[in-house]
Amino acid sequence: MSMRRDVHEEVRSRLHEAAGAHEPDRERMLARVERGMAGPAGSGHRATRPPAFGWMRVAGATAAVAGVLAVGGYAVASAVKDEAAPQQQEVATSPTPTPSPEATSRAPAPPAPVEPAPSRSPERRESGPPSRTTSAPATERPPAATEDGPLWSDGSVDPHSNDFWAQSNITLRTRGQLTALTVRLKVAQTGGVSNAGAWRSLPENDFTLAVAEQDGFLVYTWTLKEGRTVPAGEWVFAGQFDHLRGGRDAGKDTYSVTATAASRRLSVGGGFAAVDDGGDGDGDS
Structure with missing residues (x-):
């Protein structure tokens, strides 16, 4: 071999x-x-061959x-x-090293602990200054809505009132014709209260209006003229006034209504709903 x-x-x-x-x-x-390519010599010239x-x-x-x-x-x-x-057969390659079981089974290192940020105490909100006037307790307020026979009434502060101006609304409902009617609104003088106008949903020429200050109140009085009547339905009488800046308490404001229907004298009246009474209006204006 x-x-x-x-x-x-x-x-x-x-x-x-x-x-x-x-x-x-x-x-x-x-x-x-x-x-x-030259070929054999001939008689003085080369034989031509096809190209x-x-x-x-x-x-x-x-x-x-x-x-x-x-x-x-x-x-x-x-x-x-x-x-x-x-020579190529003699070259040997080393096997790829495999990870040991200890290396693969080892859990990753836990992250470094993070210190919690210092907790903030909740910000304290300062309450606003107390109201200049104190609302009268609900038990001392006259009811806003009253009824006498076919006549029903309600007093409320108009929601469009603001820190300088207010409007008090008196709503009347009658199921029959009225031959006489007097509506009186009394606004307590809580500071800077002065007349700013008045209106009613009934014809203006059917009523006379008087505005005066009496015993610490600004008084609006609507009186149905003699010979005029008020038909059945719902009607509104409103008095407008200015006042000092800020919330105004209507707890001492009142209204009164006297009327005649079918030769029967009727009488209703009350106060104005406060903010927390859930009435039709707002106690502050």
Whole structure:
């Protein structure tokens, strides 16, 4: 077996040397090609051949040269490949290291503890200044709505009132015709209270209006003129006035109504609903 291996190595070595020493003679090959194209000498002139046949000869010669070069290169490549093959077989690659069970089963390190931010105590809201006037207790207020036979009434502060101006509304409902009617509104003087106007939903020419200050009250009085009547329905009488800036307590404001229906004298009256009474109006204006 060792003798055959030695012979094989010797043959391969000689082929390798022969392939390396081979050098094709290109000039000689080109000279032969030119002679072939020139052809045999004639009687003073060259015989003409078809151009296609001449080009075929050139192509054939070129192919022959390329074949010789390819054979030589293949021999060199084969020798080099045979010599490099044992070296590639001897190269050993180390296996990829696998992580140890201890490394894979170890839990990740916990994050660093974060100190909680100092807690803020809730901001204290300062309450506004106390009201300048104290509302009268609900038990001391006269009822806002009253009824007498076919006549019903209600007192309320208009929701459009503001810190400088207010309007007190007196609503009347009658189920029959009234032949006489007097409506009186009394606004307590809580500071800066002064007349700012008045109106009613019934015709203006049917009533006379008087506004005066009496015993600490601003008094509005509507009186039905003689010979006029009020039809059945719902009607509103309103007194408007200015006052000092800020919330105003209507707890001392009152109204009174006297009327005549079918020769029967009727009388209703009351106060004005405060903010916390849940009435139709607002106790503060």
